[in-house]
Amino acid sequence: MPEIETNRLRLRPFTLDDLDRHAQILSNPEVMKYSPRGQIPTNKVKQVTQEILEFFINHWKQHGFGVWAVIDKQTSQLIGHCGLNFLPNSPEVEVLYRFDQSYWNQGIATEATKASLRYGFESVKLDRIVAITVPEHLGSRRVMEKAGLKYEKDAHYYNLDVVYYALSRSAWQPDDTLYIPLFHPKNTD
Template structure:
C-alpha cells in the first residue's frame, strides 16, 4: 500500500472489476490509451487478470487509487514492466470527474517515491500520445524529462523518464 496526503494506492483485486469497467468504458478516459477505444467488460477482465499476475510476479503493478476523503475508487496508478524491454513505466488513469484536481500528480509522485525508495529502481519512464498534453504535464510535475518521440502499441508517443538521482534532486528541490 502507498499513502499520500489525499490518496491510498493499493493492489487491484477481483473486487475492482466493476469500477475498472466504468473507468475503461469512458471514451474520454480511453481516448489516449492504446487504440483510443473504450474496453469491453471481457477485455477489462483480461486486463485485470494481467495486472493481478504482474503484481504476484513482481510485487508491484498498476494499483487502485482510493480518495481518502470519501473512500471512493477514483482510478489507477502504478508501475509495470513494458513488454519486450527492460523499462518500468509509470501509468495512471482517473475517472473523468476527478481530472484537474491534482490527483494524478499526487498519485504519480507517491508511485515514483515507492519505485525509487522502496523497490530500489534506477529509472522509471512514462509515455503519452502527443495530443495528451495533460498527461505530459503530470509527467513534468513529478520530475520526468522528455527523452524522445517514438512508437508504442502502434501509436506515436512522447517518452519521458527520470532516474533515481534526478528524482532525488527534484524531490528535494520541490520540498523547499
C-alpha cells in the same frame, strides 16, 4: 503487496471485486481517448477490464511491483489506477495512470504518480522510470513534468508514436508530501 497513503489517496492492490467500478471508469470514451486500446466497445468493457485487472494482479505477483487501485480517501471510492509496469518487449519500467474524468485537473494524477515513483526508487530500487503518451495528450504530459520526468525523445510503443519521458533515481527529488507505505504481512495459512 504494499499500500501507500498520500494526502488524498490510498493506493492499494486491485482485486476482482473492483471489476464493476473500474469497468465504469474505462467505459468513458474521454477516459480512453488516448489509450493504446482506444475506446472499449460497450459489449466488451467487463471482459477487457477483467483482463486488465488480472494483468495488474499478476504483474505484482511476478515482479514485486505493479499498478495500484487508486482510492479517494474522502469517499473511499475507486477513482482510477496508477503504478509501475514493464514496457512491452523492454526491460524498462513505466509509470502509468488513468483516472475517472471527474477527478481530472485536481492534481490527483500527479499525487499518485509521485507516490508511484517514490515507491519505485525507494522500495524497488529501480534506477530509472519512464513514462509515455501520445504527443497531443497535454494533460498527461503535464503530469509527467510535474512529477519530475523529463522529455527525452519521440518513440514508438503500443503501436503508437509517443513522447518518451524519463527520470533516473539519481535525479529524482522526493518532496515533503504525505507518503506512508503500508506493508501487510504475507498470509501464512
